[in-house]
Amino acid sequence: MTTNPSWDPTQYLRHAGHRARPFADLLARVPALPGAPPRIADLGCGPGNVTTVLTDRWPTARVTGYDNSPQMLADAQAYAGPHLDFAYADLTTWTPDETYDLLVSNAALHWVPGHLEAFPAWLDGLAPGGTLAFQVPHNIDAPLHALMRELGNTPRWKPRLGDVLRPEDSVHAPGVYLDHLARLGCATDVWTTTYHHVLQGEDPVLDWVKGTGLRPALDALADDPEAQGAFVTEYRDLLREAYPSHAYGTVLPFRRLFAVATKEAR
Structure with missing residues (x-):
């Protein structure tokens, strides 16, 4: 499994x-939160757009967004300010080096x-x-991912993609x-919670997954644009059948898992 794919903030x-x-x-x-002012870390902050919500919710807090993607951190710097900064961190090895009142993670831990x-x-x-509060996708069995894995395990693609796609145990029950x-x-x-996103445009489910779950496959085939294009085309055709378009848009059911764990106050 690729734990550090390249990221395209614009696509995301x-x-x-x-x-x-x-x-x-x-x-x-x-x-x-117990602190006054609170100290908050956003683990896997991505391009920083949702990290700003933390400063809206807790205006006096000191917030740091952590990510391991140079591309995402470069975009996130646009949101930096007196109470908000961003820094590199690899969540596979990161541990707090100071005391926090909130550790929050939005759609990142399935990559860890x-x-x-x-x-x-x-x-x-x-x-x-x-x-500690986090949410992760809980839909690894949905066609969005199942079709990607099935295609990636066909004889044509398995030699290059068999070990890079998210496994079924990347998120627990x-x-x-x-x-x-x-x-x-x-x-x-x-x-x-299962969200039923109504997406617009041509092949919007493919467009969605190009920003997230498809990144490892795109990276693995980046040195062969013809093969990359062929894989994306095959996957697109499968998605079109699984997620048909309607006059009002294309529905993408998307289940997510949430956890909020509060440490005992002394």
Whole structure:
């Protein structure tokens, strides 16, 4: 599995409104933070557009957005200000080097193998009463991903793509997160929501996935534009059948998993 694909902020932001909504839904369940002012980290901040929501919610907070993509961080710098900065971090190895009141992650942890094992150290970096909150896609079995994996495992593509696409265990079942975080002493709330995004334009589901899940395949075939184009065309045709277009647009059902874990206050 490719854990650090190249990212195209412009492509990613083409569906910014749909992608930002789950972050707002996640933050709506975050309780009051213990710090005054709070210290917040956005883990996997991407291009920074939703990180700014944190400064709207907690105007006095000091917020740092962390990401491992130079492209994303370059775009995020446009949002930097007195209370908001951005820095490089690899979430596969990152641990807090100061005390935070909120660690939040929006659609990033599915790119971090073994992220369950990171939670104890992250929680150690939280102030008493602080919160770890995250959301991740929970739709690895949806046609969007299943068709990509099936195509990537055909004889033509498996030699180049068989090991780079997101595996089916990149996100755990809701109960796994609940049990893990509760055993670590947190008051934990876990839930799932399925959004039915109505997308516009030609091949909008392909356009959506070009900004996220298709990135590893695009990277793996980047040195062979003809092969890359052929794979994208085959995948596009499968998506057209799985997600038919209607007069009002194309519906993309998208299930997400949310977790809010609050550390015991002393």
